[in-house]
Amino acid sequence: MAITPDTKDWTWVLERPCPECGFDTQGFAVEAVPGMIMANTAAWQAALDGASDARARPEPSKWSPLEYACHVRDVFRLYDQRLELMLSQDDPLFPNWDQDETAVTDRYGEQDPGEVAAELRQAAFAIAGRFEGVTGDQWQRTGARSDGARFTVETFARYFVHDPVHHLYDVTGQRAVR
Numbered sequence: 712m713a714i715t716p717d718t719k720d721w722t723w724v725l726e727r728p729c730p731e732c733g734f735d736t737q738g739f740a741v742e743a744v745p746g747m748i749m750a751n752t753a754a755w756q757a758a759l760d761g762a763s764d765a766r767a768r769p770e771p772s773k774w775s776p777l778e779y780a781c782h783v784r785d786v787f788r789l790y791d792q793r794l795e796l797m798l799s800q801d802d803p804l805f806p807n808w809d810q811d812e813t814a815v816t817d818r819y820g821e822q823d824p825g826e827v828a829a830e831l832r833q834a835a836f837a838i839a840g841r842f843e844g845v846t847g848d849q850w851q852r853t854g855a856r857s858d859g860a861r862f863t864v865e866t867f868a869r870y871f872v873h874d875p876v877h878h879l880y881d882v883t884g885q886r887a888v889r
């Protein structure tokens with residue numbers, strides 16, 4: 712069975728805690744984001760190592776741990792590019808990304824779990840490092856998604872970091888403690 716494309720607009724997570732994973736995007740200082748990315752990444756390494764079969768979908772319409780990990784790796788890479796754009800250009804428009812199409816064309820389910828774990832870690836280091844370098848007024852720089860959603864670097868950081876946390880919950884069933 713195919714995965715149902717996720718066309719939901721998730722920007723509401725900036726307004727209220729996520730009822731599914733429990734994460735509150737307003738519940739921390741934005742400077743904590745790099746550390747949160749690295750903690751999340753460590754949990755992914757454990758989730759991929761510990762999975763008896765990282766390739767197995769728990770049900771036909773739900774991604775396997777491996778597929779979620781591929782998605783999170785690509786989210787880290789994509790958001791690092793978007794962050795770079797916001798820091799280097801005035802009010803950029805982000806190129807569109809179809810996450811479900813990427814999952815199919817890049818054959819997420821056939822990738823090697825060990826390689827994906829390493830790539831996820833590398834991508835996490837890159838974006839955590841870029842957020843680490845954001846200072847002062849840079850947090851108020853702006854950018855926009857192709858669907859019209861607008862962000863500052865700060866709201867972008869809070870919105871972004873929910874994604875890997877939420878997907879870790881999808882895989883482990885453990886709600887965010889924050």
Ligand SMILES: [Zn+2]
Nearest residue numbers: 729731732877
């Ligand atoms: Zn969530």
